[in-house]
Amino acid sequence: MSRRKALLIGINYYGTDHELNGCINDAENIRNFLVEERGFSPSDHDMVMLSDSPENEGTPFFPTAANIMAGINWLVTRNQPGDVLWLSYSGHGGQVRNDERESGFDDTICPVDFMENGQIPSQKLHRAIVSPMNPECRLTILFDCCHSGSACELPYVYRPDEEGNVNMVDTIKQGIGLIRAAEGLFEGGFSMSKIDDAKMLLGGATDFFNGLHHRRNQDVDEDGLAPEEFEEHWETEGKDVWMFSGCADNQTSADTSIAGAPTGAMSWALVRTLRENPEQSYINILQNTREELAQKYSQIPQLSCGGRYDLDQPLVKTSHKVASR
Known part of the structure; x- marks a missing residue:
């Protein structure tokens, strides 16, 4: 039991x-x-x-x-x-x-x-x-x-x-948004402060994408x-x-x-x-x-x-995994 x-x-x-x-x-x-x-x-x-x-x-x-x-x-x-x-x-x-x-x-x-x-x-x-x-x-x-x-x-x-x-789209959009913000800084001309700000934004974007950790060339799920x-x-x-x-x-x-x-x-x-x-x-x-x-x-x-499980299954009272490993 x-x-x-x-x-x-x-x-x-x-x-x-x-x-x-x-x-x-x-x-x-x-x-x-x-x-x-x-x-x-x-x-x-x-x-x-x-x-x-x-x-x-x-x-x-x-x-x-x-x-x-x-x-x-x-x-x-x-x-x-x-x-x-x-x-x-x-x-x-x-x-x-x-x-x-x-x-x-x-x-x-x-x-x-x-x-x-x-x-x-x-x-x-x-x-x-x-x-x-x-x-x-x-x-x-x-x-x-x-x-x-x-x-x-x-x-x-x-x-x-x-x-x-x-899905992961909100995190991806956040990284893309940082890149676009860095690009937008240079509209209207360059300045040292803009370059420093762009470096910070691009660094943040790199951290976001590194944070996804999807770099093993593995198959992704649906x-x-x-x-x-x-x-x-x-x-x-x-x-x-x-x-x-x-x-x-x-x-x-x-x-x-x-x-x-x-x-x-x-x-x-x-x-x-x-x-x-x-x-x-x-x-x-x-x-x-x-x-x-x-x-x-x-x-x-x-x-x-802990695995690629079916998210459409109910929060059930016993263990019923649906996985593709």
Whole structure:
């Protein structure tokens, strides 16, 4: 018999210069949604919530780096085929220098003790979350934090544009726009300041196109996508993982208030979308979540997958992959 397990993390960073307001509420709202709408059990055996509520300090439920990694290990190991897993994180996301990457940075999440013990980089998260998974389990991830697009380094990334079309066109247009802006600077004559501005714009365009990482001459799928190029060939793992993230790598994720209660904009929009229609496909969830966010926020949610899976399948209760590898 399949089992449902969930790890929910919400960090408000109480009493620090980095304090947020809605992250613990996000975790509680996700817990209520999973129990009420998705058949998860709230028992400690099946659902673990880490938060920096004062009563958790000094316990395994305080979201230090060590406790987060222990919680992840509990979630993704010793599972049986058909198990359904959920991981959500609401808190600060960041970036740390990594000169071995084309972008020069690793995306990270920030445990409550990140000032003392550091941030958790995306490569470490992938190795802890995705690599140990039973390939016959399905894991859904929600990351509501800044710079969350590549937080788990999943190889296939889908983003909706302004019309709701799910592809990479918005990023490509942004790079092309920078090139055109650089060209437009020279209308009316040259100047040293214009040359400097053009170099900056063209450098930005190069970063955008390098950020696509589609340089292996691989076949693309019907959406025009090829795997993201990380240091490891994660696309060969074929793990059944689907991650909704609050924004692209170069964006911030809003901490806001809905109906008087502090919350993360992405967490609120995703739960609202799923409650309104529980049987939506993955692509519909992504499109409708963007539509919700676009009414007030500039952040663009995205969906990352462990393989080339059928985005038209519903967010189902058991593992059913459709892949071409």
